[in-house]
Amino acid sequence: MAETKFDCETVLLKAKVRIEAEPLKPIHFxxxxxxxxxxxxxxxxxxxxxxxxxxGRVLLGGGFGSYDFYAFDAETGEKLWQIHTNxxxxxxxxxxxxxxxxxxxxxxxxxxxxxxxxxxxxxWLGDPLMSQPAVVLIEHRPYxxxxxxxxxxxxxxxxxxxxxxxxxxxxxxxxxxxxxIAVDDKIYVSLxxxxxxxxxxxxxxxxxxxxxxxxxxxxxxxxxxxFYSRRDESLPxxxxxxxxxxxxELDTIERLEExxxxxxxxxxxxxxxxxxxxxxxxxxxxxxLRRKVESLKAAQLKDExxxxxxxxxxxxxxxxxxxxxxxxxxxxxxxxVGGAWGYQGSRPVVAHGRVYAAIGGVIRAQDxxxxxxxxxxxxxxxxxxxxxxxxxxxxxxxxxxxxxDGIVLALEATSGAVRWAVRLPSARIxxxxxxxxxxxxxxxxxxxxxxxxxxDPTADGWPMWGGGPGHNGPLPDRSKx
Numbered sequence: 001m002a003e004t005k006f007d008c009e010t011v012l013l014k015a016k017v018r019i020e021a022e023p024l025k026p027i028h029f030x031x032x033x034x035x036x037x038x039x040x041x042x043x044x045x046x047x048x049x050x051x052x053x054x055x056g057r058v059l060l061g062g063g064f065g066s067y068d069f070y071a072f073d074a075e076t077g078e079k080l081w082q083i084h085t086n087x088x089x090x091x092x093x094x095x096x097x098x099x100x101x102x103x104x105x106x107x108x109x110x111x112x113x114x115x116x117x118x119x120x121x122x123x124w125l126g127d128p129l130m131s132q133p134a135v136v137l138i139e140h141r142p143y144x145x146x147x148x149x150x151x152x153x154x155x156x157x158x159x160x161x162x163x164x165x166x167x168x169x170x171x172x173x174x175x176x177x178x179x180x181i182a183v184d185d186k187i188y189v190s191l192x193x194x195x196x197x198x199x200x201x202x203x204x205x206x207x208x209x210x211x212x213x214x215x216x217x218x219x220x221x222x223x224x225x226x227f228y229s230r231r232d233e234s235l236p237x238x239x240x241x242x243x244x245x246x247x248x249e250l251d252t253i254e255r256l257e258e259x260x261x262x263x264x265x266x267x268x269x270x271x272x273x274x275x276x277x278x279x280x281x282x283x284x285x286x287x288x289l290r291r292k293v294e295s296l297k298a299a300q301l302k303d304e305x306x307x308x309x310x311x312x313x314x315x316x317x318x319x320x321x322x323x324x325x326x327x328x329x330x331x332x333x334x335x336x337v338g339g340a341w342g343y344q345g346s347r348p349v350v351a352h353g354r355v356y357a358a359i360g361g362v363i364r365a366q367d368x369x370x371x372x373x374x375x376x377x378x379x380x381x382x383x384x385x386x387x388x389x390x391x392x393x394x395x396x397x398x399x400x401x402x403x404x405d406g407i408v409l410a411l412e413a414t415s416g417a418v419r420w421a422v423r424l425p426s427a428r429i430x431x432x433x434x435x436x437x438x439x440x441x442x443x444x445x446x447x448x449x450x451x452x453x454x455x456d457p458t459a460d461g462w463p464m465w466g467g468g469p470g471h472n473g474p475l476p477d478r479s480k481x
Contacts, residue, residue: 006418008407009033011450013425024070026077031422037452038077042070047308047342048443049092049132052100052464053436055114059100060449061090064338065312069093069102069110071117074437077451081117085110088312089341091132092431094144094469099161101144103129105341106312109146111161121164125157126150128314128321130175130340135161135469136182136201142469143167145180145187149320156180156189158204168204172197174322176218177330178344182470183221190215192326192334194231196269208274216264216289216330217345217391221472222368225270227355229346231289231329232263232280262289266348266357266366281371284359287385289331297404298332298386308338333387342430347391349399349467352413358389358401363409365399365416375416379403387430393467395435396458402429402442408452410440410459422452435462 009031021027023043030036042048046063053059053074062068069090071080089105100114107127111120125148133146142161147154156176157169176189186207187199196213199206214230221227264286270277293299309317314337317323326334333339348357354374355366361380366373380388386404393400398410398419406427410419428445435441438459440452461467461474468474 006409006421008421008423009035010423011037011039011425013039024079024082026072028077035420035422035453035455037450039451040072040077040079040449042066042443042447042449043068045447047338047430047445048447048449049090049342050431050465051434051441051443051449052093052095053434053441054095054100054463055098057114058441058449058451059093059095059114060443061093061102063443063447064089064105064308064341066090069112069117071114072449074439074441074451077449083112083117083119089129091129091341092465094133094135094464094471096135096142096161096469101133101135101161103133103146105129105337107148109133109144109159111144111164120162123159123164126320128318128337128341130321130337130343131177132179132465132471134180134182134187134471136180136187138167138202145182147172147176147180147189149175152320156187156199156204158201170199170204170206174325175340177215178218178347179466179471181218181221181466181472183472186221188219188221188226190218190228192322192330192340194329196226196228208272210269210274210276212276212278213267213269214329215345217347218466218471219269220348220350222350224272225268227266227268227281227348227350229348229357229359230265230267230280231286232265232283262286264289264346264359266346266355266359266364268355268371279371281355281366282357282359282364282373284362285382286360287383288333288360288387289329290385291327291332291335293332294385301386302332302335302339305333305336305339309336312337344387344391344431346387349392349394351394354413356392356394356399356413358392360384361388363389363392363399363401363411363416365413377411377416377418390429390432393432393435393462395462396456396460398454398456398459400433400435400440400462402433404428404430406444408433408440408442408450410454410456419456420454424448424450432465433462434464435459 087104093102
């Protein structure tokens with residue numbers, strides 16, 4: 001780890017309190033610097049995704065392996081309602097028009113009333129579901145978009161958010177990284193082999209397939225241009241139908257990887273209909289994109305992911321997931337259903353005329369037009385072989401991220417100076433935080449939901465993963481309802 005350049009506040013929760021905490025009962029605390037907050041232990045000790053904040057509620061699934069979805073009071077942490085699902089693994093949720101939509105890993109899309117938890121409708125889609133839903137406006141009406149495996153391929157469909165009626169369905173070759181990204185009249189997806197697909201939101205028609213993208217994250221769309229992280233200097237990319245024919249073939253790939261310096265870049269793509277101009281903003285070594293792990297920490301993480309799969313019935317990865325292809329492009333984290341379920345890559349965000357991204361162990365801001373580096377902070381050096389930082393979130397005057405070692409960071413957007421940093425006790429954080437009404441909400445990989453007072457009135461406007469129900473910042477008009 002690089003030399004720490006800041007002081008951390010520490011959440012004052014004694015070990016005995018953490019271990020013996022009654023599930024679903026909030027514990028209120030102060031950090032040693034006086035910052036207020038609350039914490040809730042979610043039953044099962046599962047990995048938690050990004051919560052969604054709406055109507056004064058924190059809406060959160062119980063994690064990979066859980067069968068429950070919860071609503072907590074956003075100010076106090078008191079549980080407001082709980083529903084039990086028929087399938088396990090609720091993803092990060094999206095909220096729009098007073099409805100909350102989420103899917104389980106196995107195998108259902110569910111839409112409920114955000115205020116009461118009453119189910120409006122559900123639809124069985126396929127197994128496994130490794131990405132999140134998104135909401136897109138079509139003719140001023142909200143539709144929930146979801147990707148699922150079927151018939152040896154994957155499909156994406158748009159369902160009326162209120163009624164569940166299917167509007168269209170289109171075929172993809174693989175599952176997508178994180179979620180579909182809905183912007184204006186288009187939907188963009190990064191497939192797990194690195195292709196980016198542009199789709200017409202109204203009809204589901206595929207407009208283009210960018211097979212040279214090499215994407216390792218979902219794209220961020222700004223002014224018609226796509227910003228995303230991509231794999232660089234990789235082995236020749238395989239088609240979605242590729243499967244290894246022998247152990248010897250896999251060994252050959254791994255030996256070649258050892259001779260290649262894998263890297264991850266922040267990339268920009270301009271142009272339409274396949275006529276693309278592409279350039280890289282930033283490049284950094286990325287050992288975490290290898291199929292094999294090197295460090296003890298990465299090995300422990302891989303073992304944990306494998307155990308989580310086994311606990312939900314995946315003694316072997318299902319063929320429908322096509323994780324051999326995903327693993328070759330995204331690395332060992334995509335070798336399990338649980339790993340792909342939580343994979344987010346190094347997704348950038350465009351705001352304030354800048355491109356913000358956390359790649360490997362560095363957080364960086366660059367001029368959106370020129371690519372000039374404006375500031376950067378290195379928390380971990382390039383020898384790490386795991387994702388050390390969550391994707392960034394941008395709200396008000398700050399850029400937010402969190403680390404594999406349980407540190408939540410707020411950096412000034414203009415300068416990169418540390419506004420504040422809080423270390424959560426015994427925490428590993430994998431999903432980006434949600435920021436709303438002056439508070440930061442974050443789930444840990446050990447089943448704890450935390451709320452921190454940002455002490456900043458501008459900390460607002462990033463109420464769910466990706467900043468809104470379309471995952472590209474807030475949707476217009478009704479996105480906060």
